[in-house]
Amino acid sequence: xxxxxxRPTALAGLLRSMADDEFVIGFSDSEWxxxxxxxxxxxxxxxxxxxxxxxxxxxxxxLATLEDGDADALAYDRGPADFRHARLLDHxxxxxxxxxxxxxxxxxxxxxxxxxxxxxxxxxxxxxxxxIAREERYHVAHVELWLDRLARADGEPRDRLVAAxxxxxxxxxxxxxxxxxxxxLVADGLLDAPMEVLETRWxxxxxxxxxxxxxxxxxxTRDRDTxxxxxxxxxxxxxxxxxxxxxxxxxxxx
Amino acid sequence: xxxxGTHLAIAAARSGATVAPTSTAGDADLVARxxxxxxxxxxxELPVLSVVDLGIVHRVEATxxxxxxxxxxxxxxxxxLDVIRDSIAGRLAVFGRxxxxxxxxxxxxxxxxxxxxxxxxxxxxxxxxxxxxxETRCPWCDxxxxxxxxxxxxxxxxxxxxxxxxxQPFESLKSV
Numbered sequence: 001x002x003x004x005x006x007r008p009t010a011l012a013g014l015l016r017s018m019a020d021d022e023f024v025i026g027f028s029d030s031e032w033x034x035x036x037x038x039x040x041x042x043x044x045x046x047x048x049x050x051x052x053x054x055x056x057x058x059x060x061x062x063l064a065t066l067e068d069g070d071a072d073a074l075a076y077d078r079g080p081a082d083f084r085h086a087r088l089l090d091h092x093x094x095x096x097x098x099x100x101x102x103x104x105x106x107x108x109x110x111x112x113x114x115x116x117x118x119x120x121x122x123x124x125x126x127x128x129x130x131x132i133a134r135e136e137r138y139h140v141a142h143v144e145l146w147l148d149r150l151a152r153a154d155g156e157p158r159d160r161l162v163a164a165x166x167x168x169x170x171x172x173x174x175x176x177x178x179x180x181x182x183x184x185l186v187a188d189g190l191l192d193a194p195m196e197v198l199e200t201r202w203x204x205x206x207x208x209x210x211x212x213x214x215x216x217x218x219x220x221t222r223d224r225d226t227x228x229x230x231x232x233x234x235x236x237x238x239x240x241x242x243x244x245x246x247x248x249x250x251x252x253x254x
Numbered sequence: 255x256x257x258x259g260t261h262l263a264i265a266a267a268r269s270g271a272t273v274a275p276t277s278t279a280g281d282a283d284l285v286a287r288x289x290x291x292x293x294x295x296x297x298x299e300l301p302v303l304s305v306v307d308l309g310i311v312h313r314v315e316a317t318x319x320x321x322x323x324x325x326x327x328x329x330x331x332x333x334x335l336d337v338i339r340d341s342i343a344g345r346l347a348v349f350g351r352x353x354x355x356x357x358x359x360x361x362x363x364x365x366x367x368x369x370x371x372x373x374x375x376x377x378x379x380x381x382x383x384x385x386x387x388x389e390t391r392c393p394w395c396d397x398x399x400x401x402x403x404x405x406x407x408x409x410x411x412x413x414x415x416x417x418x419x420x421x422q423p424f425e426s427l428k429s430v
Binding site: 040043044046047048050051052053054055057058123124127128130131132134135138141142 | 329330331332333359360361362363364403404405406407408409410414428430
């Protein structure tokens with residue numbers, strides 16, 4: 001608890017980055033409900049998205065305890081410029097190959113991040129991160145299966161996957177963009193290493209699989225310093241959809 | 255995600271809360287009666303099981319001033335949580351004191367928290383209990399010749415299977 005008292009702003013920055021990531025990818029991939037390539041994937045993407053939105057809700061809830069705020073307001077009442085998700089997630093769901101590529105890059109990065117906060121100094125976050133990690137194992141297994149399937153199918157599936165990984169590549173590492181007072185987070189034991197170190201761990205986990213499948217490995221991160229602060233205009237469109245119901249009748253109870 | 259705030263209130267991880275190692279507190283007799291009442295609250299998505307058999311009741315605290323029940327979500331985003339909270343509060347209303355139902359992650363819900371009675375109830379409803387990969391058995395004919403159609407099923411906590419023995423589809427609770 002002393003960690004919180006000492007550096008609530010740094011902890012809030014970490015929570016916000018995690019919550020926004022889960023919120024944005026959960027909302028974005030939920031667009032597949034009903035239109036995924038096969039029925040099982042309609043269900044799978046809906047279930048995955050429901051998990052992510054649940055994680056986001058719980059993380060916003062923790063953030064609300066720090067900022068004396070309200071989780072719904074954190075999720076719905078901020079403008080698009082105030083979101084701190086990784087720029088990787090500004091790329092829309094695109095086609096199925098793009099969705100799989102984006103989810104593969106994100107889920108593997110999220111797993112590394114969860115491990116890095118999982119033994120941290122603030123029990124509410126470590127407890128939640130441990131629980132989230134148990135659910136995310138299913139996500140990683142699922143997306144790895146699809147990555148392999150698309151990569152091993154000759155022709156269009158593979159071509160689309162390569163194109164998607166190539167397009168996402170420069171933004172792939174933005175999950176590990178710098179956080180506010182990151183040195184403080186590490187010093188207080190909320191994060192077991194700086195984000196650059198986590199990125200190295202992540203690359204070591206994904207590169208053998210990608211190379212083994214003959215797929216492109218993400219290049220160094222483009223504009224790393226603004227990974228979470230400068231967003232693509234495409235996000236404004238998604239934000240508009242996410243918040244449209246809330247904005248249609250501010251203050252209403254649904 | 256509900257926008258009313260109750261769902262997001264999973265916030266609960268209440269930063270200031272301290273949790274005693276015991277699972278009960280307060281008046282022992284009252285706590286026992288509360289627990290007995292909870293055994294009659296069905297899980298809304300798996301109504302063959304009570305919340306007790308499902309293993310989501312973490313802690314019960316009961317005194318003359320009020321009752322508090324801490325529950326462990328099976329999955330963090332489980333949309334049934336609000337219903338579970340309301341069902342528990344409704345069932346405990348007979349005790350005539352304030353009831354608080356809180357969500358906690360202080361320990362993770364794991365599939366091995368399901369009671370023996372709960373496992374049997376699941377099988378009787380055609381749902382295979384959680385099992386390690388490759389060890390799932392058909393709840394209808396007990397065959398091990400089963401294939402997973404999809405890890406993701408109609409609720410966050412269930413997967414889809416097919417039995418090659420009796421040629422029936424079935425669901426299995428995810429192992430977490």
